[in-house]
Amino acid sequence: MSTDDPLKLENFLCFAIHSTAHAIQRANKPLLDQLGLTYPQYLVMVVLWAEDDQTVSAIGDRLFLESSTLTPLLKRLQAAGLIERARDAEDERQVRIRLTEQGRALHNKARTLPGWFEHTFCDQSQEAKDLHEAVVRLRNKLTAKSRGD
Amino acid sequence: MSTDDPLKLENFLCFAIHSTAHAIQRANKPLLDQLGLTYPQYLVMVVLWAEDDQTVSAIGDRLFLESSTLTPLLKRLQAAGLIERARDAEDERQVRIRLTEQGRALHNKARTLPGWFEHTFCDQSQEAKDLHEAVVRLRNKLTAKSRGD
């Protein structure tokens, strides 16, 4: 029949990455449940733990997300008491996102997650490093094209 | 400050894959718009082009998706006239998904997409192959763990 068809799922690099991303979310979920965070919420917290007091668009630049995604997500983090949202006094267009005491406190509980993930699924660190670099190279190509290169 | 913090986004393999998956969807979107399909809808069609007349759960197994995701998606494909949904006469629990004439006709228009993607973003085929294999290996580890290994 069509077994020679190039249009086969197993041949799609894009599907491999797509499905692996979902598998990662599923694998991380039990850990994140303990923190009371979803995976995208966790990523926002990681950005803020690295550098507090950022604007919505700065967070979006780091996570490749739009304001239409971030605004509702940030409101949920605010409702959970982990961050504060406040208009910048200098430039009232911007909204500055700051960690609350509770948000900072979560940092310690969250430290173990990346280590757990890599230890559990990426034993051979060299392969993981190569994979990481190759994925980032691909992402750079993709974002470069879409930005009109 | 916390520049030595291991909890840095750039060090997360999982974030690299996550964000690259989104970048892929964005890159593919213009092509998919021409087909009138979203990316997940396209994946379902690929599965059906490879083998017509499959159950919902069989499609889910191939794409790593649940019925709660597939049922509404399949209804949209049905509304678009690309597939038919019909209870199996032998086992009325199952719903068999079959391509319509129009759904089969879309196959030809869709053939160019994977080639375009790989040609545009994965010039060095060896690197792409290595990346593909490494990603699939990681996904296998992830799904194996979650299935109680």
Place this chain on the structure above:
DNA sequence: CTATATTGTATCGCACGCGATTAAATCGTT
């Protein structure tokens, strides 16, 4: 042959994710 367990879809509620649009604040030019 009936009671119970299992299976296959569907439904519901919630949380992304984005394109398109809106609204307010700021910037630039005159």
Place this chain on the structure above:
DNA sequence: AACGATTTAATCGCGTGCGATACAATATAG
């Protein structure tokens, strides 16, 4: 100072994605 252009968030509508649950059909047990 005043007007139009740009920037920044927020809003809206739509389509995933999943866990929990519901329900009907089938399989199994007794």
